[in-house]
Amino acid sequence: MTALKFELGADGIALLSIAVTGRPMNVLTPELLAELAQAVERIAGDAAIKGAILTSGKPGAFVAGADLKDLVTAFDRGIDAVEASKASTEISALFRRLETSGKPYAAAINGLALGGGLELCLACHYRVLADDAKTVIGLPEVQVGLLPGAGGTQRLPRLIGIPNALPLLLQGKQVKPAEALKLGIVHALAPAAEVVAKAREWLLATPSAEQPWDKKNYRIPGGAGPMAAHASQTFIAGNALTSANTNGNYPAPPAILSCVYEGTQLPFDTGLRIESKYFGKLLAGAVARNLIRTLFVNKGAAEKLASRPQGVAKSKVAKLGVLGAGMMGAGVAHVSAQAGIEVVLLDASLEQAEKGKAGIAALQGKDLAKGRTTQEKIDTLLARIRPTADYADLAGCDLIVEAVFEKRELKAEVTAKAEAVIPATATFGSNTSTLPITGLAQASKRPAQFIGIHFFSPVEKMPLVELIVGKETSQETIAKALDYVAQIRKTPIIVRDFPGFFTSRVFGTFTQEGLRMLLDGIAPALIENAAKLAGFPVGPLAVSDEVTLSLQQSIFKQQDADGLDDKYRGRIGRPVIDKMVDELKRPGRRFGAGFYDYPEGGGKQLWPGLAQAFPVKAEQPEVEVLKQRFLSIMALETARCFEEGVVVNPIDADLGSILGIGYPAWTGGTLSYIDTLGAKDFVAQCQQLAQDWGERFAPSPWLLARAAGGERFYALAQAA
Incomplete structure (x- = not known):
């Protein structure tokens, strides 16, 4: 096996470790699913095997879900909803076979489990989750125009009740270990290094190989259908809210509501068939293709710098100079300091520069009030920002981001003053939204090292950076600018110098x-x-x-x-x-x-x-x-x-x-x-x-x- 390691212990417990080769994180590839199917049959047919543990051979992550790069081509291949639903029915059948095979399965979730990864865990009879701050679990399929197609819309509501399940399904909400335990999604928490031992302990005690929903007289917590106490809120009001939020442009949320409403009133296996039907409609549609292709596949490629010029050594900005401490300049200083970069924040007067830093401190204060950061982290961040009115302080900067008013004369003036101080190897970026970069570069002694770096307001929240290539901008400068954008964790695009650029x-x-x-x-x-x-x-x-x-x-x-x-x-x-x-x-x-x-x-x-x-x-x-x-x-x-x-x-x-x-x-x-x-x-x-x-x-x-x-x-x- 290449994606699944099978180890049988002397105690009769099979340990299945998922480690998909060639992937930084486990995903449900066809190879993994085929090997899992073989393992399930082997365990079911061997009387000496008492039960099995599913875990990840890659620390920090269990399974991230389906391989969206395979699903994204469905619409372009012209497959219909019936054919598209097979992607759901085949995985559902495998997971159903696992949970009804007569052998108990425990999921030792040693890291994040999302989408199909969590659905695999839900098919197991016992779940222990790594109690780690970085660990999250969830069903985020709605965010890429799909629904959980491997039993998620049926198992989760049956496990924790419809009102608790819908936020996770409709919003793609991810939960941390403590909340997962409180909701009842997992049975226990343990340090990551101990989740396998905890799962083994359960299997060696008195494990049950039967899911709650397969037991006679089982009832969904809180009820299901139109007569449930929550029905008017979850389905009538929920449907109205969904329509208001999506304006009919996103078909996944109403499909999820339909899956839950219809499926939870019927036998479990019928609910799975309903889920697969709706999944097929979504996968065969354009919206899922569009969301997956642009906001998952292509966004990921852009952030990994797929467009970076080849043959240029990787670079890193240690010291950044920001010219202009207004809203945009302060925003650039803020996100750069958050990335660990030393920042010189320069303005016409020290008072104006300090005002820009004070604005950053105020934003951090709001995060502190909401529990998103600590005072220690704020102090460390602010210590990286040096307000000044003295151009001499720009000495040693690897990169300059100019963010002064949109006036050519002013930009030319600050360019000349900065270049008189910064190293000859430094890159100069102008944060302009309209002024031609080639024209602005005329004020530079090094136009090959001049590029447009267009941020969007507010810089702290907007993920995009538009890099504008002038006529003389070198490939090395493009590469350095891309490296900086990656360093501050933004998404870059590259455009050519034209009136108005692109955005x-x-x-x-x-x-x-x-x-x-x-x-x-x-x-x-x-x-x-x-x-x-x-x-x-x-x-x-x-x-x-x-x-x-x-x-x-x-x-x-x-x-x-x-x-x-x-x-x-x-x-x-x-x-x-x-x-x-x-x-x-x-x-x-x-x-x-x-x-x-x-x-x-x-x-x-x-x-x-x-x-x-x-x-x-x-x-x-x-x-x-x-x-x-x-x-x-x-x-x-x-x-x-x-x-x-x-x-x-x-x-x-x-x-x-x-x-x-x-x-x-x-x-x-x-x-x-x-x-x-x-x-x-x-x-x-x-x-x-x-x-x-x-x-x-x-x-x-x-x-x-x-x-x-x-x-x-x-x-x-x-x-x-």
């Missing part, structure tokens, strides 16, 4: 489309709600208020001064911006008034005067049309970026659109949205929108040619 350019189409809708006479509340129903976290009017309308106006004016080509300007909503700022004096949230009112007591509400400022037409479009406008204009702009070489990898486009600018995750990202619809249907949708709402929706000849040839963005990536 700002595509995000601009979202806000501009919302402003244009006001000019089209669409009700403001309908605009905001349509965006949320499509899956965007915030409506375009609220986002514009947060960015501030005055800032958007200043960008328009800068574009006028620069003579920027119209195709990069995205100014269909400019009349709205100019009217709000110049005439109505409502420049955004920071100033207390924008598209929304901001009462002193907190909260916000749409400004009633919008209907007068931008008259609403009597006849309003369907919500679906507005959703299409938002989704399509951003996807179309991404395709243009791909056509122009701003992004050369669809993975970067999809990760950037979801993690950086809030494109709905269910789509898989802007280019996955096109692939999911199919290029032909997407361009047809755009052509209809162009006819109804304007030429900005018209597909380019390049995109039309791709559609005619049936080309897919990810087919190109795989071929490459």
Whole structure:
């Protein structure tokens, strides 16, 4: 056996140690499942074997679940729901055979057990979990558009009751050992080194080889079905809450509710068949493919620096200089210090620099109040940050992140001052969202070592970093920037230097489309709600208020001064911006008034005067049309970026659109949205929108040619 080690002790207890070769963590590969099936039959057929212990041969982790890299191809292979359900029925049958084989099984869970790993444990008759702070167990399948397909929706509710099980199933909530014991998911806790001994102790005492749900007259704790005391809360209210949270874009939560509701009222084996049926529908669907591919497979590859240039030695930032201690600069200093990096936080005055550090301390204080950190850790973190106004303190920095105001002259000034002090080998990164990197690099004596490092606000929470490659940026500089992003545990994407780069350019189409809708006479509340129903976290009017309308106006004016080509300007909503700022004096949230009112007591509400400022037409479009406008204009702009070489990898486009600018995750990202619809249907949708709402929706000849040839963005990536 290559994935499962079988050892039979003199006491008649078989120890099955899972150690999948070639994987850093155990997953349920076909090889492992085949070997487990052989072991189960061997144990069942050998009278000398009293029972078995399942554990992991890899310290710190039991089994992480199914191999999602195998499941992600189901939709693209065109398999139907019936065929897709086989992935569930086969594993369920194996686990069912294990628990009904007549021999007792104990799970010695010596580390995290997630998804299929926990489902395997639930099929065992006894579970002892490592009592370690790093250990968690859970069923996170919902987060990748699936449901637990190896008995999880049936065993967990029968074990701990439906009200306790649903949060773990619907939210993918992971629990630590103490909570797992309290809920009754496991029978005992023990130090990791003792879980096998504890499991053996149970097997040598008076073990039962029968699960509770297989015993006569068994009843689910708290009851099941419509007459259960909890039914109105768990199923009626739960279904309404699920619908409100998913807006019909994520099919997994309602499928989980259906599995639990239907399956727990029927015999256990029938419940397993119901689970497999729903699992097949999800696996054969596009949403699961999109979520798995972008937010698991591709995100993981990006964080492992799959795009890192070859042949460049690994680097590590020991000392970082941050120019500008405002919100963005302080955020960069914060996450860097958390990663163990010494930080010099520089601003025009020591007072301003210290104010930036004080803001970091305040954020840490909030974490302390919530029990997320300790004072000792806070003190250590803050000790790494040195506020200053003296450029000489930048001596010895490996990397500079410039985060001053978006003014070329100011950025040029601080670049020159920093480069006069830092080592010749240091990398210089500019945190800019709009100013061309190649132009900013002209102020540098070492343009090959100059790169854009675009963080997103708030830096502490936003996972994405957009690296912008200028015309002279070297491969070594790209590699060093990627190493730094990995060091601070962010997700990097790489884009080329173009007006607006990628994220700002595509995000601009979202806000501009919302402003244009006001000019089209669409009700403001309908605009905001349509965006949320499509899956965007915030409506375009609220986002514009947060960015501030005055800032958007200043960008328009800068574009006028620069003579920027119209195709990069995205100014269909400019009349709205100019009217709000110049005439109505409502420049955004920071100033207390924008598209929304901001009462002193907190909260916000749409400004009633919008209907007068931008008259609403009597006849309003369907919500679906507005959703299409938002989704399509951003996807179309991404395709243009791909056509122009701003992004050369669809993975970067999809990760950037979801993690950086809030494109709905269910789509898989802007280019996955096109692939999911199919290029032909997407361009047809755009052509209809162009006819109804304007030429900005018209597909380019390049995109039309791709559609005619049936080309897919990810087919190109795989071929490459």
